[in-house]
Amino acid sequence: MIKKYLFSENRGLRLSENFTLSEFVCADKNDEVLVSDELIALLQRxxxxxxxxxxxTSAYRTASHNKKVGGTSKSYHLTGEAADFVxxxxxxxxxxYYLDKLGASGIGVYLSSGFVHLDVRSKGKWRGLISSGKEENLSEYFPTLYKGKRGNSVRLLQTLLNVDADGIFGNQTREAVKKYQRENDLDVDAYVGPLTWSALLDS
Ligand SMILES: [Zn+2]
Structure with a gap:
């Protein structure tokens, strides 16, 4: 459910154990704030x-502020159903990866700027991996990767392995995967499937 607050009448209001209303106010200081309950619940998890x-870093946005920051006209930030955060x-x-396991409906991982977009859209799912303006909408959030693969999912893998993130699964990435698999008691096959992904991402 989306709730509407006036910040001037609810200063210091706590929305959950660790979140207060002030964190969801639009950056243009608009007094009215929209916040979804489901969004708060997921953020608290x-x-x-x-x-x-x-x-x-950005939650509710008024239409004018959303335009100013280059948000899309149907952005879930406009309805209080989205938050960008670190x-x-x-x-x-x-x-x-954690939000995906929770079944969140809208997840964007912004690799180069280092933040996550989460939204609680009621229709459909969105999984975006975004780097330097390029987006891949992956059918599987973490696809099986091996030598020769390219794109943002490879870039994400490279970031996790601390190798040069050029988005191309070449020899250097292959060696780094094998080393990681050896050190983590995984099959050393240089294929990044569900087991290797979860070892890299789970904690
Ligand atoms: Zn966002």
Whole structure:
């Protein structure tokens, strides 16, 4: 359910254990704020799971502010159903992976800028991996990867392995995968399937 608040009448209002209304106010300081209950519940689960501060960088947006920051006209930020955030010290890929397991409906992992977009759209699902303006809408959030594969999912893998993130699964990435698999008692086959992904992303 989406709730409407006037910030001037609800200063200091706590929405859950770790979130206050002030974090969801539009950056243009608009007094009216829209916030979805489901969104707060998911954010609190992220906070509890990682045990680290969740820093909201953008939540509710008025139409004029949304336009100013280049948001799409149907952005879920306009209805209080979306938040962009960073979990302190945690890779956005790990946060996206956790939200995927929770079944969240809209998840965007922004690799180069390092934040996560979460929304609670009621129709359909969106899984976006975005890097340098390029988006891949993956049918499977973490597809099986091997030598020769390209794209943002490879870039994400490379980020997690601390190798050059050029988006091309070549020899350097292959060696890094094998080393990781050896060190983590996985089959050393240089294929990044569900087991290797979950080892890389779970905690
Ligand atoms: Zn967003």
């Amino acid at each position: 992220v906070r509890d799971h990682f045990g680290k501060p969740v820093i909201i 979990v302190s010290g945690i890779s956005p890929a790990r946060v996206g």
